[in-house]
Amino acid sequence: KPLKAPRNADFSTSEELxxxxxxxxxxxxxxxxxxxxxxxxxxxxxxxxxxxxxxxxEVKQPGKLxxxxxxxxxxxxxxxxxxxxxxxxxxxxxxxxxxxxxxIKRVEPSSKAKFVxxxxxxxxxxxxxxxxxxxxxxxxxxxxxxxxxxxxTLIAVGLYGEVLPNQNGAPLRLVVPWKYGFKxxxxxxxxxxxxxxxxxxxxxxxxxxxxxxxxxxxxxRHPRWSQATERRIGEFRxxxxxxxxxYGEQVAHLYTDMDLSANF
Amino acid sequence: MWxxxxxxxxxxxxxxxxxxxxxxxxxxxxxxxxxxxxxxxAFLRRYRRMLGLYTFFxxxxxxxxxxxxxxxxxxxxxxxxxxxRKFMTAGMAAFLLLIPLAATSNAAMIHQLGGxxxxxxxxxxxxxxxxxxxxxxxxxxxxxxxxxxxAAILAFLLGWRLLDWMRKRHVPS
Numbered sequence: 001k002p003l004k005a006p007r008n009a010d011f012s013t014s015e016e017l018x019x020x021x022x023x024x025x026x027x028x029x030x031x032x033x034x035x036x037x038x039x040x041x042x043x044x045x046x047x048x049x050x051x052x053x054x055x056x057x058e059v060k061q062p063g064k065l066x067x068x069x070x071x072x073x074x075x076x077x078x079x080x081x082x083x084x085x086x087x088x089x090x091x092x093x094x095x096x097x098x099x100x101x102x103x104i105k106r107v108e109p110s111s112k113a114k115f116v117x118x119x120x121x122x123x124x125x126x127x128x129x130x131x132x133x134x135x136x137x138x139x140x141x142x143x144x145x146x147x148x149x150x151x152x153t154l155i156a157v158g159l160y161g162e163v164l165p166n167q168n169g170a171p172l173r174l175v176v177p178w179k180y181g182f183k184x185x186x187x188x189x190x191x192x193x194x195x196x197x198x199x200x201x202x203x204x205x206x207x208x209x210x211x212x213x214x215x216x217x218x219x220x221r222h223p224r225w226s227q228a229t230e231r232r233i234g235e236f237r238x239x240x241x242x243x244x245x246x247y248g249e250q251v252a253h254l255y256t257d258m259d260l261s262a263n264f
Numbered sequence: 265m266w267x268x269x270x271x272x273x274x275x276x277x278x279x280x281x282x283x284x285x286x287x288x289x290x291x292x293x294x295x296x297x298x299x300x301x302x303x304x305x306a307f308l309r310r311y312r313r314m315l316g317l318y319t320f321f322x323x324x325x326x327x328x329x330x331x332x333x334x335x336x337x338x339x340x341x342x343x344x345x346x347x348x349r350k351f352m353t354a355g356m357a358a359f360l361l362l363i364p365l366a367a368t369s370n371a372a373m374i375h376q377l378g379g380x381x382x383x384x385x386x387x388x389x390x391x392x393x394x395x396x397x398x399x400x401x402x403x404x405x406x407x408x409x410x411x412x413x414x415a416a417i418l419a420f421l422l423g424w425r426l427l428d429w430m431r432k433r434h435v436p437s
Contacts, residue, residue, distance in 0.1 A: 019272075026272035034407035037271065087405075089273055134407045205406060221348055224405065226341055233272050237336055 003158040005076035005096045011152065012080035013246075018091035020160050022233050027167045028085065029186055030134050031120065031127040039167035045126045046166040046187060053172070057117075057193035060108035067171055071157065073106065074098035078161075079154060084216045084245045086180040090230045095175055096158030101149045109145070109193045117142040117198035118174060119190040135201045141174065141185035142198030142212070144254075152177055152250050155188075178247035180214045211264040215255070216245035220264045275333045282326035287396055287414055289319040294393060294421045301428075313369050316389075320366040323359050351402035358395035361388050390425075393418055 025040050032039035032046065051067040076096050084090045104116070122138035124130035130137045147153065154175040157164055164170040169186025176183045182202050192198070202210035209223055218228045218241040229238035244251050255263075270277045293315040300308040335342050345352045365386055367373070374382045397418050401411040 022272035030406065036273070089276075132407075209405075221344075223349060224351070224403070226345060226348075228341060229338075231273065231275065236275075238334075238338075 001163040002161060003076070003096055003163045004161060005078045005158070007078040007080070007094075012078070012094075013082060013092060015080075015082070015092045016234075017080065017094060017160075018233050023091055023093050023159065024165050024168060026233065028087075028181070029129075029167055029169065031129040031137075031139070031187075032167060033129055034134060040165075042128070043166035045128060046121070046170065047123070047126055048166065048171045048187075051171050051189075053188060054190045054192075055107050056190065058110040058113035058195065059193050060110065061106070070103070070172075074102055076157065081152075081154075081175060081177040082245055083175075083177065083181055083184070084230060084241065086182060086210070086214070086222070086225065086227075088225045088227070088230050089233055090241075090245075091233050094160055095154060095156040096161070097154045097156035097172075097175065099151055100153045100155050100174070101151065103155060103191075104148060107193075112195045113193035114145055114195050115142055115193070115198055116145065116148045117190075117192040117194060118185045118188050119192075120185055121187045121189045135205055138189075139185060139201045140198065140204075141183055141200050143176065143183075144197075146254055147176070147251075150251060150254065152247060178215060178244040178251045180210075180216060182210065183214050213255075213260075213263050215251075215260065215264075216241060217243055217260060217264065219243070220261050275329070279326065279329050279334055282322055282329060283400070286319060286322040286326050287400060289315055289322055290389075290393055290396055291414065291417050291421065293319055294389065294418070298421060298424045298428075317366060317369055320362050323362055327359050349402075351399050354395045354402065355399040358392045358399060361392045361395070365389060365392075390422060393422075 026036050027039040028036070029039035032042040052064050053067070053070050054064050056062050076098055078094055078096050080092060080094045082090060083093055118141045120139035121127065122130065124137070143153070154177075155172055156169075156175045157172050159165075159168060164173065169184075172188055173186040174184045174188065183200075197212060200210075200212055202214075203212050216227075220227060227241055230241045231238050242248075293312060296308050296312040296315065299305045331337060331342060335345070346356050347353070365388060368377060368382060368385060377385065397411065397414050400414055401408065404411050
């Protein structure tokens with residue numbers, strides 16, 4: 001289904017786009033299978049209609065919004081972001097969406113809201129990956145409030161001029177381009193505002209490998225993959241990984257008083 | 265066009281396939297002795313050396329594609345991989361231990377070493393297999409079904425040998 005939106009050049013890289021078939025054919029979405037091609041083959045497991053998102057916790061406007069209600073007030077725009085996976089590969093993807101900050105302002109979080117927690121759809125009957133304890137389902141992610149409010153943080157509903165394919169996290173997902181891809185949670189059904197740091201799936205699964213912050217950082221050694229370099233999908237040679245995935249100018253100030261090797 | 269068959273990340277695909285086959289061949293090599301204990305399958309013994317050498321050959325291709333294709337001869341990165349990551353340490357150790365076995369897999373070397381010493385040397389294959397399965401386990405980030413299968417098969421193959429050894433030891437002479 002086509003979905004058009006004007007490109008926001010201020011928030012877009014001019015790097016060459018990763019091919020559509022690779023963006024939609026090489027995915028990590030364990031609910032749809034744990035191989036890279038499984039989510040595409042099993043995309044039909046994900047039922048996106050009807051869809052609603054629960055807004056809960058420390059907000060003045062809690063409640064359940066169905067997808068149309070949630071999207072209606074927001075103007076969509078296209079943004080071309082780099083995506084860096086913790087596994088050592090990267091892509092350049094033209095997302096369509098709107099800043100998460102707009103949605104947060106709309107639901108009016110209270111002063112107690114220090115973090116935002118997100119949850120993916122839990123549907124083990126259809127999402128067969130959830131029938132086995134690969135991760136502690138449902139998939140959970142979270143951001144600190146200032147990270148969530150950063151103008152780079154996007155709620156995406158499309159890519160490449162069309163509605164988000166299921167394997168890429170339909171009907172709506174998070175995109176946080178300066179963090180490893182697993183922070184950009186897919187197929188969101190719940191947004192919870194809270195005072196304490198939320199539990200996140202990969203951090204819970206292997207805390208020595210996946211931190212809560214998970215900012216792209218070539219200097220922090222990872223027990224499984226070297227993060228110094230990455231392979232841009234479609235290229236042969238590895239390229240050097242940039243700190244904050246090259247978005248330092250926009251986000252480095254969020255972490256000025258933090259030890260990034262302890263809070264990796 | 266070649267990307268159509270190898271997927272979006274062909275180097276990762278090649279590396280993974282060669283690794284899978286190294287492990288399959290290694291387990292097939294280790295399966296020869298238990299299977300050929302059953303008389304109708306005794307002919308399998310003839311293929312054990314060939315399977316062992318294929319294991320080495322695949323391990324070599326797996327290692328070379330890691331060094332050449334994936335890391336592109338970045339020796340500093342490779343060294344950090346081996347010391348920082350236990351799956352790499354295990355994999356590298358397994359490969360290094362395979363070299364003397366491959367080098368002595370010919371009639372001349374068996375003759376030179378003598379049967380007893382040759383057999384003792386080639387018991388290294390048990391350590392290699394354990395390191396190989398550990399390598400697969402430790403590189404898996406979630407969903408451990410595949411490494412679990414390999415570990416179960418290896419446990420069976422090593423368990424059979426242990427039982428066989430105990431049985432032979434207890435036969436009154």
